[in-house]
Amino acid sequence: MNVLEFSEARKAEIADLVTKYPNKQAVLLPALHLAQAEFGYVSDEVIHLVAKTLDVAPSLVQEVATFYSLYNRKPVGDYIIQVCQTLSCALRGAESVIRYLEGKLNVHLGETTADGKFTLVAVECLASCGTAPMFQVTARDYSLNAYYENLTEKRIDEILDELRKRPVRQAAQMTPLTTHSLGGH
Amino acid sequence: MADAPRILLDFLDDDRSWTLESYRKRGGYKALEKALKMEPVQIMEEVKASGLRGRGGAGFPTGMKWSFLAKNDRPKYLVCNADEGEPGTFKDRLLLERDPHKLIEGMIISAFSLGSKKSYVYLRHEFELGFQRMEQAVNEAEAAGLLGDNILGTGFSHHLVNHRGAGAYICGEETGLIESLEGKKGQPRNKPPFPAIQGVFNDPTVVNNVESLAVVPWLINNGGAAYKAVGTEKSPGTKLFSVSGHVKKPGVYEVPLGYPLMDLIDKECGGMLDGMSLKCCIPGGSSVPVLTAEECARANLDYESMNALGTFLGSGGVIVIGEGTCVVDMLANLSRFYAHESCGQCTPCRDGTNWIHKVVDRIEKGGGRRQDLADLLDLSDNIMGKTICALGDAAAMPVIAFIQKYRHEFEEHIEKGRCPYKPEYAVAHAAAGR
Numbered sequence: 001m002n003v004l005e006f007s008e009a010r011k012a013e014i015a016d017l018v019t020k021y022p023n024k025q026a027v028l029l030p031a032l033h034l035a036q037a038e039f040g041y042v043s044d045e046v047i048h049l050v051a052k053t054l055d056v057a058p059s060l061v062q063e064v065a066t067f068y069s070l071y072n073r074k075p076v077g078d079y080i081i082q083v084c085q086t087l088s089c090a091l092r093g094a095e096s097v098i099r100y101l102e103g104k105l106n107v108h109l110g111e112t113t114a115d116g117k118f119t120l121v122a123v124e125c126l127a128s129c130g131t132a133p134m135f136q137v138t139a140r141d142y143s144l145n146a147y148y149e150n151l152t153e154k155r156i157d158e159i160l161d162e163l164r165k166r167p168v169r170q171a172a173q174m175t176p177l178t179t180h181s182l183g184g185h
Numbered sequence: 186m187a188d189a190p191r192i193l194l195d196f197l198d199d200d201r202s203w204t205l206e207s208y209r210k211r212g213g214y215k216a217l218e219k220a221l222k223m224e225p226v227q228i229m230e231e232v233k234a235s236g237l238r239g240r241g242g243a244g245f246p247t248g249m250k251w252s253f254l255a256k257n258d259r260p261k262y263l264v265c266n267a268d269e270g271e272p273g274t275f276k277d278r279l280l281l282e283r284d285p286h287k288l289i290e291g292m293i294i295s296a297f298s299l300g301s302k303k304s305y306v307y308l309r310h311e312f313e314l315g316f317q318r319m320e321q322a323v324n325e326a327e328a329a330g331l332l333g334d335n336i337l338g339t340g341f342s343h344h345l346v347n348h349r350g351a352g353a354y355i356c357g358e359e360t361g362l363i364e365s366l367e368g369k370k371g372q373p374r375n376k377p378p379f380p381a382i383q384g385v386f387n388d389p390t391v392v393n394n395v396e397s398l399a400v401v402p403w404l405i406n407n408g409g410a411a412y413k414a415v416g417t418e419k420s421p422g423t424k425l426f427s428v429s430g431h432v433k434k435p436g437v438y439e440v441p442l443g444y445p446l447m448d449l450i451d452k453e454c455g456g457m458l459d460g461m462s463l464k465c466c467i468p469g470g471s472s473v474p475v476l477t478a479e480e481c482a483r484a485n486l487d488y489e490s491m492n493a494l495g496t497f498l499g500s501g502g503v504i505v506i507g508e509g510t511c512v513v514d515m516l517a518n519l520s521r522f523y524a525h526e527s528c529g530q531c532t533p534c535r536d537g538t539n540w541i542h543k544v545v546d547r548i549e550k551g552g553g554r555r556q557d558l559a560d561l562l563d564l565s566d567n568i569m570g571k572t573i574c575a576l577g578d579a580a581a582m583p584v585i586a587f588i589q590k591y592r593h594e595f596e597e598h599i600e601k602g603r604c605p606y607k608p609e610y611a612v613a614h615a616a617a618g619r
């Protein structure tokens with residue numbers, strides 16, 4: 001019982017990806033990204049849809065979606081702010097950046113602001129160690145996925161202001177999670 | 186480094202260096218024309234003669250790796266490792282964003298030598314700009330007849346696919362990468378069989394780092410011997426070093442192997458931040474043992490000199506640390522990283538990295554016990570050499586080195602029941618919250 005469907009454009013995108021690999025499973029990671037961009041997060045229903053699309057077992061899709069840190073298994077804000085907290089950034093003030101954002105946004109790490117605009121998380125090294133401190137901002141619909149480097153408090157204020165003005169496509173309607181249960185879940 | 190050749194960073198002055206036009210101006214794709222007229226085995230001989238060693242971390246000779254590729258009728262794959270996740274390392278990102286055609290030319294030449302019709306570039310998903318630039322460069326190269334079917338009318342065809350990951354350090358390990366490319370969890374495989382015999386999609390595969398492959402066009406243009414003439418006898422050529430931490434000018438620098446570490450810090454990077462003196466340095470990415478300031482003073486940046494000091498050149502991620510930084514805090518940060526990134530399939534690594542993080546974090550927060558240091562060394566010992574992949578060792582080595590070289594600082598934390606360093610110097614180790 002699949003209630004979700006990919007748009008025709010997404011279906012074409014996935015079909016095109018499939019031609020680049022010897023089998024369909026190899027498209028699983030890219031397909032999960034496309035699904036996340038379309039539906040906002042990787043719900044159990046999204047897992048079933050991706051499994052059906054690629055002819056693989058839902059339990060496999062679930063394993064993969066859980067293994068990788070960039071798939072959100074729960075709803076997130078319009079923008080996910082991912083502050084690098086690993087050593088090189090820590091040496092150059094990552095903790096102050098996190099404290100500052102927590103204060104500005106009135107959230108703790110891992111939380112989403114009350115208006116649903118921002119989710120704040122700490123992540124590991126993003127290969128931007130020479131321009132620390134830094135964060136990456138990913139829009140829920142992937143319309144933005146950018147590094148912001150050499151951060152200062154002033155720069156963070158500017159970035160937040162820009163993002164507040166920038167719209168993000170609302171995630172395609174998701175029905176409440178009711179009937180599905182996944183093996184081993 | 187005025188006298189050493191710029192083999193990789195010849196694009197820094199060009200503000201549109203990622204375009205085919207810019208790359209052609211710098212002599213781009215001349216090596217491909219030349220290579221396609223050579224015998225595939227001749228290309229491999231040049232790579233062997235150059236003495237090039239893999240720049241992904243392990244330093245395995247590239248030409249030798251190629252020669253292990255199974256000789257049978259199966260399809261052959263070339264896979265470029267662009268997952269760059271080793272803390273302190275950001276050189277591959279620079280190449281992907283600023284000079285994608287160099288990598289692509291290197292890959293086509295390598296693929297021709299290996300008899301491969303298909304290659305994948307495995308990019309970490311976070312590299313949005315790098316991915317866009319690579320896609321654009323692939324399109325340009327295809328439109329110009331440099332990539333795709335019947336390249337430059339020679340009858341050789343090769344297709345290159347940019348493939349994106351989904352956030353997992355372990356996918357930088359080559360068999361974890363292969364699993365991930367197949368659409369699975371990125372859990373490293375038991376070896377043998379090695380990828381050269383049974384790699385991606387069960388076919389013979391060569392996995393090489395971005396920097397290793399980007400060197401190949403220069404080797405074809407100038408010959409392996411010219412490369413061998415740079416650097417040291419056993420560590421030939423130049424290498425990219427990513428420098429981060431407490432220096433005035435962090436960044437990516439290209440220097441000949443054998444270059445003194447202190448020159449890199451003082452000359453290329455303009456020295457330490459104002460008012461700071463050097464405390465220690467992690468020279469090869471976060472996974473290698475730390476060097477004290479005194480050791481740094483006699484360290485040269487080549488594989489052998491680093492080994493002589495009990496550490497490794499690794500990925501060339503040089504993390505420079507000033508006095509006033511707490512080493513326990515640093516180790517708490519790194520041990521959190523490894524606990525988070527362990528893929529979980531070997532018990533010593535999965536449980537050991539979590540225990541190590543718990544204990545180091547407790548010491549830093551003032552709850553250390555007398556027994557902790559012995560326990561940490563035991564835990565590390567139980568990981569070393571007892572796991573499927575090298576992440577286990579990478580997690581354990583820093584623990585051993587930090588405790589051996591800075592035992593008194595750990596003891597001071599335990600005796601005082603607090604971190605003796607001023608809070609403003611504290612390293613962040615906020616709870617991961619994804």
Ligand SMILES: Cc1cc2nc3c(=O)[nH]c(=O)nc-3n(C[C@H](O)[C@H](O)[C@H](O)COP(=O)(O)O)c2cc1C
Pocket residue numbers: 238239240241242243244245247250266267268269270271354355356357358359360392393394395397398574575576579
């Ligand atoms: C935990 C772990 C992470 C690694 N991460 C990377 C990486 O991000 N990039 C890379 O090129 N090699 C990485 N490596 C090394 C690869 O396994 C492999 O040796 C390398 O890609 C081979 O390329 P090379 O011979 O050109 O160096 C990693 C190894 C381990 C054990």
Ligand code: SF4
Pocket residue numbers: 355372373526527528529530531532534535572573574575576577
């Ligand atoms: S050593 Fe750690 S990361 Fe490597 S395979 Fe084992 S559990 Fe996974």
Ligand code: FES
Pocket residue numbers: 084085086087088089090124125126127128129130132134272273274
């Ligand atoms: S440590 Fe933050 S980007 Fe590398």
